């Protein structure tokens with residue numbers, strides 16, 4: 001199969017579909033968007049945008065041998081940490097049936113089926129979902145049909161169920177999956193769990209990012225955070241519901257401080273991704289990462305932003321040749337990734353490899369500004385003085 005825009009050939013429709021949705025393809029179509037910084041944005045490896053199916057161009061779905069021909073989905077019925085229960089104003093949701101400690105893998109779910117994110121007209125998308133649906137066992141068909149439908153009575157009922165429940169199959173993934181249990185988890189703007197597609201095991205995992213008490217609702221975030229109005233707008237636009245989470249239910253006056261912090265988090269996140277600034281003003285960038293982490297903590301946010309911020313700090317240090325601080329930041333990124341994704345995720349393994357050998361990063365010594373070897377971590381410092389050294393605030 002050949003891409004009509006750039007003439008490249010691909011082995012199958014899925015590969016072509018992935019290419020059509022890729023940044024490389026977008027830059028062919030829009031040369032003006034091809035403004036990549038010299039140093040790649042450090043956050044890229046950790047970004048997980050919300051999954052959004054359905055666009056023009058009819059195409060048939062193709063089976064994904066990796067994701068669908070694996071062992072049958074396991075029955076999660078034993079030793080569950082959660083139960084499905086009706087929740088006022090949200091349909092149903094999962095609650096914890098016992099206390100759950102931070103970092104626990106609450107569930108790991110194989111998709112009923114996956115759906116590509118490339119552009120399909122709604123009627124073609126419905127047809128393609130139907131062909132996936134028809135391949136399911138009767139039990140799985142019932143499970144799929146029992147999932148929540150946020151757009152009841154629409155012309156494309158299967159598509160509506162997909163749109164209500166699909167979760168992205170990976171960082172930057174255009175593909176989404178439908179899950180018997182993970183798709184039951186409601187959104188919260190400051191959730192207590194992180195959801196991640198784990199490519200090593202072909203399952204969506206849910207990890208507690210803080211202590212969860214028995215009876216508490218288990219929540220994930222469907223979308224990027226931000227101040228109240230923009231969160232509200234994007235959840236309504238992309239997912240079709242008005243968020244009633246704890247944060248959004250606060251009175252306006254109580255939301256003000258949080259809104260200011262959320263705006264700052266967004267501003268700093270964007271600023272830190274500026275590759276040229278990492279090279280020209282690394283100290284300022286490091287200070288921004290530190291401020292970002294302080295704001296995330298103040299907002300009680302523990303999600304992939306935390307490991308991503310530490311990974312950003314790692315890259316700032318390693319780009320400028322400071323292996324000592326890079327090792328400290330890699331260790332912190334590793335601990336935060338472990339909490340969000342568990343020990344068998346590809347990203348956890350990747351960050352662990354950075355702890356073992358920071359200098360293996362391809363950006364090592366792009367500049368020699370802070371040249372420092374790994375063993376130059378000062379041993380005599382304690383408490384605040386360690387932090388001052390780590391963030392280069394003692395000079």
Ligand SMILES: C[S@@+](CC[C@H](N)C(=O)[O-])C[C@H]1O[C@@H](n2cnc3c(N)ncnc32)[C@H](O)[C@@H]1O
Pocket residue numbers: 089090091092093147148150164165183184185186187188239240241242243244245
């Ligand atoms: C993936 S489903 C979650 C499970 C669903 N509540 C159920 O009954 O199966 C997403 C839907 O749940 C509801 N929902 C999830 N989070 C919510 C929230 N924070 N506020 C209000 N409704 C929410 C919305 O109707 C949304 O379209």
